[in-house]
Amino acid sequence: MPPSPIRRIAVCTGGGDAPGLNAVIRAVTIAAIRRGWECLGIRDGFNGILFPERYPAGGVVRLTRDTVRGIAHQGGTILGTTNKGDPFHCPTRLPDGTLGEVDRSNGRRPKAYELTPAGERALHDWLTSEDPLHIELRHEGALKFFFSDGLTREEQLAQLRHTRRTHERIAEELRAIEPEPPEGKPPAPLMTLEFGIAYQEFLAGWCAEAERRLAGEPATRR
Numbered sequence: 001m002p003p004s005p006i007r008r009i010a011v012c013t014g015g016g017d018a019p020g021l022n023a024v025i026r027a028v029t030i031a032a033i034r035r036g037w038e039c040l041g042i043r044d045g046f047n048g049i050l051f052p053e054r055y056p057a058g059g060v061v062r063l064t065r066d067t068v069r070g071i072a073h074q075g076g077t078i079l080g081t082t083n084k085g086d087p088f089h090c091p092t093r094l095p096d097g098t099l100g101e102v103d104r105s106n107g108r109r110p111k112a113y114e115l116t117p118a119g120e121r122a123l124h125d126w127l128t129s130e131d132p133l134h135i136e137l138r139h140e141g142a143l144k145f146f147f148s149d150g151l152t153r154e155e156q157l158a159q160l161r162h163t164r165r166t167h168e169r170i171a172e173e174l175r176a177i178e179p180e181p182p183e184g185k186p187p188a189p190l191m192t193l194e195f196g197i198a199y200q201e202f203l204a205g206w207c208a209e210a211e212r213r214l215a216g217e218p219a220t221r222r
Contacts, residue, residue, distance in 0.1 A: 008038040011063065013077040014045035021077040026068040039063040044080040075138045141166070145210075157214055164207035171200035 011028055013021050025041070032039040041063045042048040048059030061067070061079075071078055094100045115123065141163035148156050174197045178190060 006035075006037055008040065010040040010042055010060070011079065012042035012045055012048070013079050013081045015081060019075075021081075022068075022074050023072040025063070025078060026072050029063040029068045030065065032063075033065065041067075041079045045082040047082055048079075074140060141207075153214060157211055160207050160211045160214070164204050164211070167200045167204035167207065171197050171204065174200065 009028075009032055011025055013025070029039045039062070041061045043055055043059050043061065048055060048061075052059035068078075094102075141159075144159055145156075145163070148159055151159070174193060178193060181190060
């Protein structure tokens with residue numbers, strides 16, 4: 001029996017961000033469309049199909065020429081990504097129709113590696129270095145707002161609301177990583193998570209203040 005012709009493909013990006021992901025998404029989408037295939041994008045790794053209820057607009061989105069236009073130079077990935085979770089334990093549809101967690105590890109367990117003495121010295125040198133910190137802010141929302149004077153006031157407000165809600169969503173996702181402070185764990189990772197939450201809350205608050213200013217409401221002192 002000849003194989004069925006391809007009619008639809010899906011793209012997902014998992015793990016950490018890497019340079020060129022958006023360019024790859026665009027190239028795959030355009031190539032699929034030229035072949036007459038439908039191209040879909042899965043949100044945040046496989047979360048879009050494992051947890052579709054988290055995405056009001058759908059965990060799987062259709063990728064079109066318009067969707068991928070102008071994204072090749074952007075950092076990150078328009079689909080989102082995730083580098084947490086256990087790939088060996090995931091929700092699975094059970095025979096009775098309910099969702100349950102199934103162990104798919106087949107006895108495999110993640111490997112733990114130890115640093116060599118040279119690696120430990122290099123890590124210590126990096127951690128204690130007083131070299132200038134490399135701090136980079138790539139924020140598409142800020143860039144759009146910078147050029148937004150050509151929009152109507154209503155369009156500017158809609159743009160700010162979208163940026164604010166994006167940061168509120170990210171902050172909520174970060175809070176869900178450790179909803180309760182763990183006991184007996186080193187403090188630095190948790191405090192770093194708190195830094196990320198505070199950063200997202202600050203940006204969401206800045207957007208809310210900008211919305212009030214554009215709407216002509218009294219500014220709130222922060």
